[in-house]
Amino acid sequence: MDAHSSTIRTDVLIIGAGPVGLFAAFEAGVIGLSCHIVDALGRIGGQCIELYPEKPIYDIPAIPSCTARELVDRLMTQIRPFDVPIHLSQRVQTVTQREDHRWTVHTEQGLTFDVAAILIAAGNGAFVPQRLQLPHADALEERHVFYSVPRIDDFRDRDVVIAGGGDSALDWALALCGVARKLTLVHRRNGFSAAAASVAAMKSKVEAGAMDFVVGMIDSLDAPDDALRAVRIKHIDGTTDIPADKLLVLYGLVADLGPIADWNLDVRGGRIEVDTSNYESSRPGIFAVGDIAQYPNKQKLILSGFHEASLALRKAYAYAYPDKKRVHVHSSYDAKLAERVQASAAE
Numbered sequence: 001m002d003a004h005s006s007t008i009r010t011d012v013l014i015i016g017a018g019p020v021g022l023f024a025a026f027e028a029g030v031i032g033l034s035c036h037i038v039d040a041l042g043r044i045g046g047q048c049i050e051l052y053p054e055k056p057i058y059d060i061p062a063i064p065s066c067t068a069r070e071l072v073d074r075l076m077t078q079i080r081p082f083d084v085p086i087h088l089s090q091r092v093q094t095v096t097q098r099e100d101h102r103w104t105v106h107t108e109q110g111l112t113f114d115v116a117a118i119l120i121a122a123g124n125g126a127f128v129p130q131r132l133q134l135p136h137a138d139a140l141e142e143r144h145v146f147y148s149v150p151r152i153d154d155f156r157d158r159d160v161v162i163a164g165g166g167d168s169a170l171d172w173a174l175a176l177c178g179v180a181r182k183l184t185l186v187h188r189r190n191g192f193s194a195a196a197a198s199v200a201a202m203k204s205k206v207e208a209g210a211m212d213f214v215v216g217m218i219d220s221l222d223a224p225d226d227a228l229r230a231v232r233i234k235h236i237d238g239t240t241d242i243p244a245d246k247l248l249v250l251y252g253l254v255a256d257l258g259p260i261a262d263w264n265l266d267v268r269g270g271r272i273e274v275d276t277s278n279y280e281s282s283r284p285g286i287f288a289v290g291d292i293a294q295y296p297n298k299q300k301l302i303l304s305g306f307h308e309a310s311l312a313l314r315k316a317y318a319y320a321y322p323d324k325k326r327v328h329v330h331s332s333y334d335a336k337l338a339e340r341v342q343a344s345a346a347e
């Protein structure tokens with residue numbers, strides 16, 4: 001932190017804790033740059049963890065096969081020697097360049113960074129919940145309609161409807177069963193895209209009368225006086241009103257470039273155009289790497305992102321230390337790096 005304020009001063013801000021952002025933090029450390037990482041989500045790993053944690057990946061050099069979760073775990077082990085601070089649930093909002101050419105970056109949640117360079121490794125953009133497109137839904141958000149569970153107590157002794165059929169919906173149905181006064185799970189079909197054990201546990205709770213399960217779609221919200229009273233479900237036989245004062249919608253996440261789209265960068269097809277000699281965007285000092293980078297023949301592959309990050313950070317070094325000449329040392333000959341790695345392995 002800056003001595004005079006709560007602004008965090010560091011060489012590079014990495015936006016995105018997906019595989020490319022994590023590897024970028026390692027590369028930054030190797031070449032002598034300090035960095036912080038921010039991610040809009042509450043956990044690290046980007047697409048690897050959100051979309052396919054248990055799937056095997058076969059095209060990471062020298063790792064013939066590992067699951068996406070294992071890859072993220074390995075990347076975390078690799079960056080441990082550099083103690084990189086990772087700020088989760090922080091979505092970057094605005095960027096301004098100061099007269100001294102450094103950048104001030106604010107997150108929606110109130111963090112401020114003062115950095116020499118910015119590395120955007122934001123994948124397809126921030127994952128945001130898929131929202132209900134129904135009258136009243138926006139006005140009721142965070143009081144009656146929720147897309148996550150910030151506090152379990154908000155649901156205690158309430159009539160709760162949970163909508164969705166994936167892991168999150170099933171996990172929260174099980175977690176809130178017994179907390180809510182009455183709990184109803186609503187899903188458009190009688191099949192789920194969730195772990196088999198969770199589906200079995202949910203079915204046995206329904207059989208025991210601890211919760212209800214209804215097949216159907218949310219048709220409308222009954223919300224007189226700006227307060228939710230019931231959720232109308234449309235199903236094959238007509239409609240049913242389920243009394244509810246809390247509705248938890250867990251329809252999954254969608255990617256959204258969000259505020260980065262307003263950063264005056266050249267953007268094409270939702271991705272940031274870069275110069276392939278250093279992966280710098282149209283604004284010098286802001287780099288884009290990984291899936292968010294756009295250039296001819298770009299391949300959305302993890303290994304491409306690793307290469308892009310490595311070149312981008314070498315250029316970023318010149319912004320952080322304009323008066324220093326960086327001397328390239330192979331990692332196998334880098335005594336300081338070897339020391340750090342050994343110390344971290346011994347912890």
Ligand SMILES: Cc1cc2nc3c(=O)[nH]c(=O)nc-3n(C[C@H](O)[C@H](O)[C@H](O)COP(=O)(O)OP(=O)(O)OC[C@H]3O[C@@H](n4cnc5c(N)ncnc54)[C@H](O)[C@@H]3O)c2cc1C
Nearest residue numbers: 016018019020039040046047092122123125126290291302
């Ligand atoms: C099913 C599936 C299988 C795949 N299999 C392979 C494979 O076998 N091999 C391979 O190489 N690739 C594979 N890929 C592609 C690979 O996962 C992506 O190329 C890789 O995840 C891109 O990494 P990234 O770090 O650039 O972005 P992401 O993994 O998308 O991470 C970006 C992160 O940035 C965060 N973020 C975005 N916007 C903001 C913001 N405004 N503020 C803060 N944080 C933000 C997001 O929350 C996210 O966590 C697969 C993809 C899918 C979907």
